Amino acid sequence: MPISTAKHSIATPATLSQRLMVAIGASVLGLSLVYFAGFSHIEAVHNAAHDTRHSAAFPCH
Amino acid sequence: MITRIARTAGFSGLLAALLLTLLQSFWVAPLILQAETYESAAPAAGHHAEGEAVAAHEHEHSAEAWEPEDGWQRVLSTTGGNLVVAVGFALILAALYSLRAPGRVSSGAWWGLAGFAVFCLAPTLGLPPELPGTAAADLGLRQNWWVGTAAATAVGLALLVFARHWLLKVLGAVLLAIPHVIGAPQPEVHESLAPAALETQFKIASWLTNAAFWLALGLLSAWLYRRSSDA
Numbered sequence: 001m002p003i004s005t006a007k008h009s010i011a012t013p014a015t016l017s018q019r020l021m022v023a024i025g026a027s028v029l030g031l032s033l034v035y036f037a038g039f040s041h042i043e044a045v046h047n048a049a050h051d052t053r054h055s056a057a058f059p060c061h
Numbered sequence: 062m063i064t065r066i067a068r069t070a071g072f073s074g075l076l077a078a079l080l081l082t083l084l085q086s087f088w089v090a091p092l093i094l095q096a097e098t099y100e101s102a103a104p105a106a107g108h109h110a111e112g113e114a115v116a117a118h119e120h121e122h123s124a125e126a127w128e129p130e131d132g133w134q135r136v137l138s139t140t141g142g143n144l145v146v147a148v149g150f151a152l153i154l155a156a157l158y159s160l161r162a163p164g165r166v167s168s169g170a171w172w173g174l175a176g177f178a179v180f181c182l183a184p185t186l187g188l189p190p191e192l193p194g195t196a197a198a199d200l201g202l203r204q205n206w207w208v209g210t211a212a213a214t215a216v217g218l219a220l221l222v223f224a225r226h227w228l229l230k231v232l233g234a235v236l237l238a239i240p241h242v243i244g245a246p247q248p249e250v251h252e253s254l255a256p257a258a259l260e261t262q263f264k265i266a267s268w269l270t271n272a273a274f275w276l277a278l279g280l281l282s283a284w285l286y287r288r289s290s291d292a
Contacts, residue, residue: 019062023156026066030152037145039204043126049142050128051135055081055089056146057181057190057267059203 065289066155073155073281074148080277081147082140084270090139092263094131096192096255147278150176154282163283173279175218181271183214183237187245190267194254198246210240 037049038058046053046060053060129138154172163169184207191197213236220233253260 019159022062022066023159026063026070026152026156026159030070030149030156033145033149033152037142037149039208044128047126047128048138049145051085051090051093051139052142052146054093054190054193055085055267056271057185057188059188059197059200059207060191061193061197061200 062159066159068289069155069282069286070148070151073278073285074151076281077274077278078143078147081143081274088266089270096194099254100194151282158286166284169279169283173275177272177275179211179215184210190264192255192260192263196248196252198248202246206245213240
């Protein structure tokens with residue numbers, strides 16, 4: 001096996017399940033960021049991101 | 062792979078959020094501010110139940126919780142909100158790229174348009190972008206419908222584009238349609254404090270800025286993902 005290939009497989013999670021885990025983790029993190037800014041019921045967060053919510057057409061108020 | 066996703070999402074989210082803020086400041090925010098003048102000028106007694114509830118609700122808000130003052134504070138906090146939302150969306154795109162790498166930068170545009178369809182177009186078919194002071198159904202119900210619609214549209218689009226079997230494609234099309242057959246929660250009385258012309262202008266402004274934002278986010282994330290090495 002060439003060295004470069006070996007390196008590659010160490011640096012990258014090779015199995016499909018690992019890749020899926022990372023992708024799902026990143027998506028969940030992304031969705032929670034969107035939820036926090038766009039949907040959270042905390043008043044101060046709502047007021048701060050108010051214009052973002054209206055502009056992005058998230059349900060607001 | 063994690064650093065690649067994080068790097069892609071961080072930078073493309075940052076850049077797209079700046080573009081969004083720029084477009085908003087010149088086009089969307091003035092309309093919101095204009096609508097708020099109607100809202101604060103509205104005499105509480107002269108309005109119908111829903112509108113009154115919305116206006117009264119808002120006054121409660123401002124009395125209790127912190128809110129940014131108009132001017133640089135408001136622009137800054139909106140920028141912050143945009144940044145959080147944009148990095149969130151970019152993380153989802155980068156996660157998808159890690160499963161199905163974009164072959165060209167231009168395929169990012171398709172991912173961006175898909176994001177626009179899922180998170181903006183489909184939900185706004187039932188719940189159009191609204192200005193402050195617009196009567197609307199219960200917030201929780203609308204948020205649930207919004208989330209359900211986005212999820213159904215995402216799965217529906219994915220099936221339509223990637224599924225091989227025609228039956229799955231049909232299922233995808235059905236999923237796209239279901240939320241709109243069920244219908245979004247509507248207020249008992251449709252009314253708005255701002256004039257209809259302003260409302261229309263706001264809808265167009267919101268759609269176009271979101272479309273531009275998603276297109277930019279898709280292209281930027283695909284470009285950065287392809288540039289970034291898989292280490």
